[in-house]
Amino acid sequence: MTPFHLLGFRFAIAFIALSILRFIGIININLKAKNLKKLFLLALFQPGIYFICETTGMLYTTSSEAGMMIALIPVAVTILAALILNERPTFIQSIFVALSVGGVFFIIFNRGASPIEGNYLGLLLLGGAVIAAGFYNIISRQLSLEFKPVEITYVMMGFGAFLFNTIALSQNNFDLSSYFNLLTNRVVLITVLYLGLFSSVVAFFMMNYTLSKITAAESAVFANLTTVVSIAAGVVFRNEPFFKFQVVGAVLIIIGVWGTNYFGRPVVEEGEKIYEKV
Template sequence: MTELRKYFPHLAGLVFSSIFGFSFLFTKEGLELMSPFHLLGFRFAIAFISLSILRITGIININLKGKNLKKLILLAFFQPGIYFICETTGMLYTTSSEAGMMIALIPVAVTILAALILNEKPTFIQSIFVGLSVGGAFFIIFNRGAAPIASNYFGLLLLGGAVIAAGFYNIISRQLSLEFRPVEITYVMMGFGALIFNIIAIYRKNFELSNYFDLLLEKDVLISVIYLGVFSSVVAFFMMNYTLSKITAAESAVFANLTTVVSIIAGVVFRNEPFFKFQVVGAVLIIIGVWGTNYFGRPVVEKGEEIYEKV
């Protein structure tokens, strides 16, 4: 049993990266049944309720007294706020495969923003891999003109906004990590998302609450929001933190890349989404670039939340 334990972190990594990879599929499925804000409202409400139950039962400990809540709210404004608005709305106009490829660029965005805001200059070889990832994304965009999905540039633009928002989230969370534990940050994020997205969804329904929760009676809706709220936002979170506490950040970058691969396979296999040769080339460039950006990054960059932002 002791021998097997050394493989537990990698097994946990496979689990959470697979959960994150399939989250794009379930988001796409959910968007076919309800509006983006309705889906987000249900997702974060279930996640917040799940974490609250864990808090009440003493499984997790949340202590926010005397801490910098203003900056934590600013963090939540970027993630889940702007990030999930851009990601979920963007997926209305793209495939789950493309969403997985674009979101994979988050570590690259973090590296670029860290250089601009924190003056953490990337190494020369790291800059090469950053350029490789960005080049892969542009390769996909520029080649869309010859494909049947050419009209969906707006979706890619929104996903790009999600990537930038996640980059800012990582920069702020790195500072807050000195004061808050990851579970505390996640708890506030889930609560913020549940409050804001449900308010927006109810407003868009002209505050008519009579049938607001009726969608939860539909099996497919319930499956989507439970997967996104419980598995993607709670189970994967604990698996991810366990993995990151046991292996190096460079090793963890492999699981970030696996998330992208799983999202592509899930979209093609389960939703019969088209996947063209130029997307294969772009995906390979992005994955190699993300791996190199993480592997050759400075320790403080490597130790960032390059996977944590998908929670």
């Protein structure tokens, strides 16, 4: 499958699943008289720009390298949160964010002594995904005061389904027969169902919900665990090489994620707004 074909199926399944839940009354979506322009801006960054950059970048890198780059998201989020949301991390949180990022760079720097070869076009594209993810975290945090997490997720899935299927169909000369024939392949069907239902609906809902409860930096640092998961998945499912330095880096990342959230400033909800305890 082409990258956009896969993304088109993934987000279409996600949007259809949420629409069914909305139709039978399990979830409630109310977008009237709300800031839809900003919500669509969020959807442009995530899934739009993010997945265009990430999926294309994956064509030129290993899943391990992709995990390393995506783990830089907390850096972008921490900087943007401080500038835009005035959510400045405490000193000790900054240390643990740096420790987590240090684990990522430890893996990257030691890569030169291993058979893992970098492709700079892929890394550049993944860098674009990092920036897009940073803005997504910030905007989702802002919109959490006006929209429910499921409403943000619903619009994101609908936007992704429209955007990626439009691109994929144009690449396929709008041949609907061959376009949908791939769904008869068992492996393809299982893959897109997993990506659509779990990696899209469930994961993005949990991300949007988390961003409504804790600061953007505390939420984003969990992205560093992507490195750990990606390394493990690359080894198990794609027979990619595994090295001792990756274990050291993974330990640093996990400690950094724990410390950033353990020493975070507690927050409480009051009405529809979130305040820091003073």
